[in-house]
Amino acid sequence: MRPRQRREAFIIECGANYKEHFAWLQPCGNAFPHPLRLVSSADVPAIAIDECWEGMKRIFGENIWNNEAASAISLEIDGSLSREGYRAASDGAGGIRVSGADASGVIYGVFALLRELACGRCFYGANVESSPKVPLRIINHWDRTDGTIERGYAGDSLFFKDGGVSFDVARIVEYARLLASIGINAIVVNNVNVNGNDIRLISKEMIPEVAKLADIFRVYGIRLALSVHFESPVMLDCLPSADPLDENAISWWKRKCEEIYRFIPDFAGFLVKVDSEFRGGPQALGRSQAEGANMLARALQPFGGIVWWRCFIYNNLQDWRDSSIDRPKAPYELFKPQDGLFDSNVMLQVKNGPSDFQVREPNSPLLGAMKHTKECLELQITQEYTGHQIDLYSLASQWEEVFAFPSGSGRALSDLMGDEIASIAGVANVGLDDNWTGHTLAQANLYAFGRLAWNPRLSAKDVTEEWVKLTFGLDKKVNEALPDMILRSRKVYEKYNSPLGLGWMVNVAHHYGPSPEGYEFTKWGTYHRASCKAIGIDRTAKGTGFTRQYSAEIARMLEDARTCPEELLLYFHRLPYSFELKSGETLLQHIYDAHFEGVEDVEAMIELWRRLEKHIPKTAFASVSKRLEMQLENAKEWRDVINTYFFRMTGIPDKRRRKIYP
Numbered sequence: 001m002r003p004r005q006r007r008e009a010f011i012i013e014c015g016a017n018y019k020e021h022f023a024w025l026q027p028c029g030n031a032f033p034h035p036l037r038l039v040s041s042a043d044v045p046a047i048a049i050d051e052c053w054e055g056m057k058r059i060f061g062e063n064i065w066n067n068e069a070a071s072a073i074s075l076e077i078d079g080s081l082s083r084e085g086y087r088a089a090s091d092g093a094g095g096i097r098v099s100g101a102d103a104s105g106v107i108y109g110v111f112a113l114l115r116e117l118a119c120g121r122c123f124y125g126a127n128v129e130s131s132p133k134v135p136l137r138i139i140n141h142w143d144r145t146d147g148t149i150e151r152g153y154a155g156d157s158l159f160f161k162d163g164g165v166s167f168d169v170a171r172i173v174e175y176a177r178l179l180a181s182i183g184i185n186a187i188v189v190n191n192v193n194v195n196g197n198d199i200r201l202i203s204k205e206m207i208p209e210v211a212k213l214a215d216i217f218r219v220y221g222i223r224l225a226l227s228v229h230f231e232s233p234v235m236l237d238c239l240p241s242a243d244p245l246d247e248n249a250i251s252w253w254k255r256k257c258e259e260i261y262r263f264i265p266d267f268a269g270f271l272v273k274v275d276s277e278f279r280g281g282p283q284a285l286g287r288s289q290a291e292g293a294n295m296l297a298r299a300l301q302p303f304g305g306i307v308w309w310r311c312f313i314y315n316n317l318q319d320w321r322d323s324s325i326d327r328p329k330a331p332y333e334l335f336k337p338q339d340g341l342f343d344s345n346v347m348l349q350v351k352n353g354p355s356d357f358q359v360r361e362p363n364s365p366l367l368g369a370m371k372h373t374k375e376c377l378e379l380q381i382t383q384e385y386t387g388h389q390i391d392l393y394s395l396a397s398q399w400e401e402v403f404a405f406p407s408g409s410g411r412a413l414s415d416l417m418g419d420e421i422a423s424i425a426g427v428a429n430v431g432l433d434d435n436w437t438g439h440t441l442a443q444a445n446l447y448a449f450g451r452l453a454w455n456p457r458l459s460a461k462d463v464t465e466e467w468v469k470l471t472f473g474l475d476k477k478v479n480e481a482l483p484d485m486i487l488r489s490r491k492v493y494e495k496y497n498s499p500l501g502l503g504w505m506v507n508v509a510h511h512y513g514p515s516p517e518g519y520e521f522t523k524w525g526t527y528h529r530a531s532c533k534a535i536g537i538d539r540t541a542k543g544t545g546f547t548r549q550y551s552a553e554i555a556r557m558l559e560d561a562r563t564c565p566e567e568l569l570l571y572f573h574r575l576p577y578s579f580e581l582k583s584g585e586t587l588l589q590h591i592y593d594a595h596f597e598g599v600e601d602v603e604a605m606i607e608l609w610r611r612l613e614k615h616i617p618k619t620a621f622a623s624v625s626k627r628l629e630m631q632l633e634n635a636k637e638w639r640d641v642i643n644t645y646f647f648r649m650t651g652i653p654d655k656r657r658r659k660i661y662p
């Protein structure tokens, strides 16, 4: 018998058939172990019970539950486990006990058990225990209240429409459970570029509307946060100034927080972008970043709120003629001297790379450099520079490298996670499209974000294999071939988009497709400075000095073109086209080869995908096939434009005499 009635809003139809919007929570019909009862202690949240009930039916069918059964799944709280942690283990009597440290822990424990069972791991041997390495695991939406999404490639916003909060309850519930199933515990629902009507999301009129979203997410242990405009006091209430030392501005934010917490008692806090890309901020008012951030932090502090203060600050009105300014240096130069000045509920939010979510970048030297200030690592799940969810691109493969990147004293970034870096944020790749992510296989990136945020030491291979099994079932052929195709896709895209860490050869307007000099003479600070002889920026001590921002051992490695990781060569060095790579090829020949190979690799991917036709649900097969064809066109465009560009620039032909357009 069911332990309690499910509320209407939580009923998700679990048909026997694959549906794209179930994502990785598909019905699967795995081998039935034996009937079970479901028992739980009184402090277990109703949603954990519901998810366990529905989830087991999804995996094993309706008959899994039988009130008379001898064995049980029992859910309980066990305060001895670490925060948000869980244990799911055999109880020795044919059943399983799921213990969670707290309400969230039981929810995560249930989803972990379901994941194990759906992946075909043995029911009787189930034994998983885990707790998150990083306490705050956040999704950042770049959604606007008009319903559009900045850098969104999967339809309109799930949350907003026509200037206000507007959503389909069932869809948000589905989204919340998908996020909870991968361990997400906070969500920022609006864009960091807070413009126009978006500024009003914290107005008296709109807070109660936003609170309706918070109410849904809360059930799944997810706290809601908002991006705010630093000048809100001026823009919303006509105060003369937003100066963080001005008493009026200070008390405005205090009152605003009181107002927000009346409607959203567990409000997570504010995400703030200032002093960059046409945003005002403390710097524009002659104040420091710390003064700006602390004003907001002190207003949130009595309620347990946090300020995520973005470090993506640089001069976006640079003169391309001036080679003394080097954009990647800006965040460290600005923030490092202010280490220790930020309140304890401020998290400095740093993008993984010092440039901007390029296919290949070193890690930002600011990550781990702030010894007395908390940081948040920002990753981008939406594929802005990585193929717009048209081209297949495994971000798990990229993030695995980000986490492995050396961070001084023999430590990798993953070693700092949860310690110096107390939170992790991912820019969402979802929208109203039926399959959430436009490209069905891009669901794997959202899945991987959650899993790696929980445990940054998991391998890209493991989480990708998991996603494939959960999404497309235990078909051997698919399980063998698809993870590999997904995992290799990052390298494939890199070959035709950005070999040797070059980056920025994209169309300026939208960042898809090639434009070798698109950014070259702009004000954005993103140049490769290709001439007929050499290419790349010298960022060594002899050049812009950017390498000096890293610890001595890392700087030494990057300084020398012979020890610098080859895939980052042109990020740190300016080199002649004749420079010889480890393969023995010249730099120019490598660029030609990579672009030809990129197209061949996409053709091979298409071939492989075709061979899976009978094993993949029709809807997913058709939509992915269509995108792969578009990707092939894109890869060819990149190959021909970039190779022609360098051939015209250098006059040196491809030594393998392949077609280049003179």
Ligand code: GCW
Pocket (backbone or CB within 6 Å): 142, 150, 151, 191, 192, 193, 273, 312, 356, 384
């Ligand atoms: O480079 C830029 C992106 C913007 C984004 C910005 C940021 C939300 O192209 O679309 O704005 O980064 O991260 O603030």
